[in-house]
Amino acid sequence: MIHPDTEIRFISNEIGYGVVAKKLIPKGTITWVLDKLDREFTPLEVSDLDPVYREILGIYTFRNNKGNYVLCWDNGRYVNHSFNSNCLTTAYDFEIAIRDIQVGEQLTDDYGYLNINEPFRAHPEGTRRKIVYPDDLLKYYKNWDKKLLPAFKRIPEAEQPLRNLIKAEQWEEIEKIASGEKEMVSILSNYYSEDQD
Numbered sequence: 001m002i003h004p005d006t007e008i009r010f011i012s013n014e015i016g017y018g019v020v021a022k023k024l025i026p027k028g029t030i031t032w033v034l035d036k037l038d039r040e041f042t043p044l045e046v047s048d049l050d051p052v053y054r055e056i057l058g059i060y061t062f063r064n065n066k067g068n069y070v071l072c073w074d075n076g077r078y079v080n081h082s083f084n085s086n087c088l089t090t091a092y093d094f095e096i097a098i099r100d101i102q103v104g105e106q107l108t109d110d111y112g113y114l115n116i117n118e119p120f121r122a123h124p125e126g127t128r129r130k131i132v133y134p135d136d137l138l139k140y141y142k143n144w145d146k147k148l149l150p151a152f153k154r155i156p157e158a159e160q161p162l163r164n165l166i167k168a169e170q171w172e173e174i175e176k177i178a179s180g181e182k183e184m185v186s187i188l189s190n191y192y193s194e195d196q197d
Helices: 043-047 051-060 136-152 168-179
Strands: 006-012 016-021 030-033 039-041 061-063 069-071 087-089 094-097
Touching: 039 043, 043 051, 051 061, 051 069, 087 136, 094 136, 136 168
Parallel strands: none
Antiparallel strands: 006 016, 030 094, 039 069, 061 069, 087 094
């Protein structure tokens, strides 16, 4: 489920629609949580679907560390890619804001950690990286972990509208990580490769 203080807006002809903040979303805020309405498809289930459905899943899903395709039921599927993303996924089935997200700003992910099937050239942003590759998570996980940890430490103190979707034992683990009692599991744990099968 996507953060409630967001909405879909048309961004541009090239990008299409995106998820935009309606209010300030501070660093450390949980911006998306995998919930019970999100749908997971195995590769076999996807291959058995009609081409029209496979095409939709090719656009709107990401792959988890089991290689399954996850389709967000709500506006979460419209979060666009950025090499300077303001959100990062975690090893805990939720994403967080790694910096303050201003009113009117898009919520963005780096698709490099979403286990994409094929490389693609991204919208130019003036960054060194120009292409998103299926193995980007192997290359950049240390970088992303460094950005995640300071934001992760702010989770317990930030207002969390999606808090009720986090199980009690998981919240306890979040608090231990935030206080330094426990180590954060690396974003690398989300990696999937066809070679794992």
